[in-house]
Amino acid sequence: MxxxxxxxxxxxxxxxxxxxxxxxxxxxxxxxxxxxxxxxxxxxxxxxxxxxxxxxxxxxxxxxxxxxxxxxxxxxxxxxxxxxxxxxxxxxxxxxETRLNEIVVSASRTPERILESPVTIERMTLQEIKNTTSATYYDGLENLKEVHFNTSSLNFKSINTRGFATVANTRFMQLVDGMDNSSPALNFVLGNLIGLSELDVQSVELLPGASSALYGANAFNGILFMNSKSPFTHQGISFYSKYGQTSQKIAGDNDYWDFGIRAAHAFTKHFAAKVNFTYLRATEWIPADERSVSGGTIGHANNQNYDGLNIYGDEVTTFIPNVGQVSRTGYAEQDLNDNKLENVKFDASIHIKPWDDDFEIIATHKIGLGNTVYQGANRYRLENFRMQQSKLEIKNRNFFVRGYITTENAGDSYDMRFAAWNVNRSWKSDQEWFTNYATAYLNSSIFLGADATTASGIARNFADYNQVPAALTGILTPSTSPSRFMPGTPEFQNALEAVTADPDLRTGAKFKDESRIYHSDLNYNFKEIINIAEIQVGGSYRMYELNSDGTIFTDYDGPIRYKEYGAYTQLQKKFLAEERLKFTGSIRYDKSQNFDGQFSPRVSLVYSAGELKNHNFRASFQTGFRNPTTQDQYIGLDLGPFALIGSTPDNLSRYVETLNVSAQGQTFPGVGPTVTFTGADAYNNNLYTASSAALFAATQNPGVLEVANIALVKPEFVKAFEVGYKSVLENGLSVDLNAYYNIYDDFMSTSRVIKPYYGTVGTDFTDPEVQQSLQALANGDRRVYQVYTNTTETVNSLGFGVGLSKKVFGNYEVGVNYNHAQFEFDQSKDPSFIAGFNTPKHRVKASLSNTELFKNFGFGVNARWSDEYLWQSSFADGLIPAVTVFDAQITYAVPTIKSVFKLSGANIGGNDYLQVVGAGRIGQQYLIGWTINP
Missing domain, CATH: 2.60.40.1120 (Carboxypeptidase-like, regulatory domain)
Structure with missing residues (x-):
């Protein structure tokens, strides 16, 4: 401070x-x-x-x-x-016409014309940032070609390019001034939580394809680069303020506030500094999907085993003889948090240029904190979540050396599913509740002759509220435990606060996390030393430090640490007359402590045709690879209905759990009241696939059962082939075409498997040991695991895009683009594989804008359409409906006070729409903003 x-x-x-x-x-x-x-x-x-x-x-x-x-x-x-x-x-x-000469850096780590980029690249200009029709410039990225958003929360949007992405998009990187924005423990980007203020954005570039040859292990399906303004060239005090309302059917109309200030000054030509501060406050897009995950109708009135998608606590279920499968009464997500969102960002940096050239030393500290919702295997409320990054960098036009530390603190964050379970248990234990239910149900049937629906209603009222029908007075004895805590009451709020402050998931819901990443990288360009070609070399080193105190990872006895490092080189050279052919070749070697080393080559050719070199054809072959994430390797988390088990060998021995055996009153040789499993039991061969076990439960046909064969997780690879054409024609029409084909090997995924508490898994159903395993499934004596593994089958994806833009009628800019994306996989060869492509097959985007409609007035309109697609994730699966969205803005500049006023609307006149099954539907946003720039 x-x-x-x-x-x-x-x-x-x-x-x-x-x-x-x-x-x-x-x-x-x-x-x-x-x-x-x-x-x-x-x-x-x-x-x-x-x-x-x-x-x-x-x-x-x-x-x-x-x-x-x-x-x-x-x-x-x-x-x-x-x-x-x-x-x-x-x-x-x-x-x-600058579209011919716009300069990008990220594609090759060296400045080059965007038309000569060896790979597909998108760029958001400063003008587009200022005039975005979205609530923030980060939200406006969704209007770029190739970009599809997965929205988990109003202030948590995950960028998806070229598919295979959930909210936790570990296949996509985001670099802010060279620093990886990923969470150390989660291994994916939390939107713009610790990104840049729109006042400080200098450039935004997006590479949608594989880029491991230059950027390492996780540059798999895309990278977003955000670079900030230098205080040497952008000085003074800037300010913006936005106010408006969000509107959603479930949440209603709510205030939206967003404020930012930037101060920068060059005190001498050798010393400059800047600070940024932003604050955002809004109300969540509340999820309220009541569909039953367990099958059957919605609500407990006609479905005693009801498990609502956005209702938690009703996942706790048991089989009661002569009654059936029964679940506890749950709580809606909107009752388990206050649905208020905040984000505070602050950064400060000092810039020193000790000599009269471009040699520069930069020291930066960034902090982002706030509240949001993240959806993984469960729905998590990130409350007072905090990330910080500290960087020291030395650079000039030919090299950089940087080192930074990323730290995070989960604050008061908690798992909303566990919160519901343990609020329920705080007023009545599961055992007592199910005993109450069974007693009331059976007595209603015997003494009242009630049918199943009536009996289940009486039983639930008795178990939840200790209510006894007059006809059963003297037969049912009310519980001495209190009645169910109702949302909004002091009893419920006190119980929720106690549970969310307790990190023991048997009684609480809080998760701890103070994990860190230590990272350093360097690059040197020999272009001023070697004349025959532009040659670069570079490398990186990273150490993960996982510290969750056993609430996420198996770090029960102290932090877990592991390391990664890599080195690369690139050669770029132009050939032919007028240097019309550009060759780029790169190769990188990366090694993770837990896996074998990997080489990632890239080769590309760009040919510039035409008198002005404005017809640019490109072809490239590049590779990418992705190491298993920290969770893939070291998670050990009992989520109740299933457990998540990371698959590194040392993790398997650290995860130990003891489970109660019911046996439904039966006896089996060698089977006691409990069984003890380790993480290794989730990866051995004594497992059934979860999908076949579900089919067996529905059909009672053992012939449908399949033995799971799960291997320990290892890195995945992609070979990417891409061709493209980019030009600005003589009539001013800008054309951008691209097509790609990706071949994935050892594609990482999760699988659900089931381990019976007793018996031997197999398909010889005459074997008594195999028969015991079938009985275990029938009795509910089985453990469900979600494990991290690789499919042995090849996964392919392909797509193409067309982008057109042109100025018409003077200063009107019209743009339209289309993207096609699909994947290919033979599900019959690996039935347990979950692709999680989560991308529409067809997407169309269009824009119309004029920055000078008339003096000091400008406007912009964006439209997006995407077709229906299948969403798959560890939380829930389902169809995302087709949607059309319109955003618009008008601006008015007042030069005398150096101000711009903007009125904007997102999803204007549209219905609430869905991007993530399980998350809230996205409503409308209407804002008025005021920006002052020096």
Whole structure:
């Protein structure tokens, strides 16, 4: 905190050491001011930008003569000779078609024209960030080609490119100023929890394909790059504020607040600093899907074993002789948390340039904290969740060396399913509740002659509320335990608070996590030393430190640590006349402590045809691989209906559980009242597939049972073939075509398997030991495991995209794109494999915008359509319906106060729609915003 106060004091009390000051204005061909134009001294790092009136002031210690360069997106850059220390500059920039010359860095770790990128790449410009029709620029990423969102919460959106993604998208990376944004324990990105403020975003680039050759193990299905503004070139105090309402059928109409401020200053040409602060508060998209996971009708009135999708506590179920399978009464998710969302982000950085060149030292600290909901195997309320990143980086135009630490603290986070179970148990134990139910049911049948529906209603009222029908007075004795705690009452709230503060999942729901990632990487480009080609080398090192105190991982006796490292090289060279053919070749080697080392090659060719080199054809072959995540390796979590068991050998021996055997009054040789299993029992051969066991339960035909053959998890691989064409035609039409075909080997997935408490698994049903295993299944004496493994069968995916955009009728920008995606897998060869593709086969997006509809007014409209698709995850499966969404915004600039006002709406006039089975349906958002930029 002392560092933060020191930086803030510098902003307030800093003095200028400049020896000369130049000022001026920048306008376009119609003499309209160009706000945000960049002014930079050639050969120096120091610079500034124009204000809303197109005016600028640049202070420098450099004495004339020197040259400044003035540039802005959409205009040709201009250089001006400075001959006087108080010179007034009047620059007029001419428009140019910049789509030919936009520069991207992420595709090859070196600056190159976007048209010459060796792979598909998407870019969100500063203008698009400012004019997004979505509530935030991060939400606006959904309007990019290739991007599909999986929305778990209003403020937690997971980016999906090219399929095979759940909310926990471990196949996608997000780098913010070079730092991996993934949670150390969860191994996936929590949206923009610790990302950038829209005031500080300099560039956003997206690689939708495999990129392991340059970026390592988890660059499997895509990477998002977000880079922030330098305080040397973007100075001053910026501010934004948004207020509006969200509207959803379940949650109603609720306030939405979003506020941000950025302060940056270059005190000298050698020293600059900046701070950012943002705060968001809103109400959750409340999930309320009451479909029965266990089958049958909705509600306990006609289904005594009802298990509602977004109702928790009713997963606790047992078989009662002469009654049937019965579940406890549950609580709706909306009653198990306050449905309020918050996100606070703060970052501060110091930038030092010790010499008169581009050598720079950067020290950064970022913190993000807040409340949201994450959906994995269960639904988790992240309450006061906190992530921090601290980085030290040294770089210039040819190299960088950086090291950073990512830490997280789960705060008061908890599992909502366990919260419901243990709130129920806090007023009446499971054993007592089921005994009450059975007693009331059987007595109702015997003494009242009640049918099954009436008897189950009487039994539930007796077990839940100690209610005794008059006809059974003296026969049923009410329990001395209290009645069911009702949501909204002090008793319920007190019980919920106690349970969510208790990390013992037998009695509570809280999970602990203070895991860390230590990461360092470096890169050097020899382009100024070696002339025959552009050659780069680099490498990285990472150490995971898992620390959940046994609430997530099997780290009961202390943190678990493991390491990964990698190294790569890349060669780029242009051939033929006018350097029209560009070759890029890369290879990387990565080694994880728990797995064999892997090589990841990439080769691509780009040919630039046409007089202006504006017809660019590309073809590439690249590979990717993904190491099993921390959870794949080390989780050991009893979720009640099933247990999650990570599959590294040392993890299997650490997970131990003791389970009660019912045997339904029968006796079996060698079977006691309990059995003890370890994690190894989840991966041995004495298992049935869960799908075949479910079919056996429905048909009672043992011939449908299949023996599960589960191997320990290992890395997965993809071979990606891609072709593309990108051009801006003479008539101004921008064309972007791409097609890809991916071949996945050792594809990682989860499988559900069942281990009988007694007997031997097999298909010889004359064997007495096998018959015992069938009896165990019938008696409910079986353990369900969700295990992490690889399919032995090949998985393929393919897709293509078409993107078109053009300026029409002057300044109107029209765009449309289509994406097709599908996968291929022979399910009959591996029935237990769960693909989790979770991507629409067909998607269409369209946009219409004009930044100068008339003076100071602009507008934008976005439309998205996607067709119906199957959603698969460890929480729930189901169909996601087709949907059409319209977003729109209008802006009004007031240059005299350097402000822009924006009115925006998301999902305008649409119905609430679904992106994740089990999450809340997405409603509407209507906002008004005010932004001030210097």
């Amino acid at each position: 002392k560092v933060y106060l020191f930086i803030l004091s510098l902003f307030i009390c800093g003095v200028s050491f400049a020896q000369s000051t130049i000022s001026g204005s920048v306008v376009d061909a119609t003499n309209q001011p160009i706000p945000g134009a960049s002014i930079k001294i050639v050969g120096e790092a120091i610079g500034t930008v124009t204000d809303f009136d197109g005016n600028f002031t640049l202070s420098t210690q450099k004495n004339p003569p020197y040259v400044i360069e003035i540039s802005s997106i959409g205009f040709a850059s201009q250089k001006v000779n400075i001959t006087s220390s108080s010179q007034k500059v009047a620059a007029q920039l001419s428009e140019e």
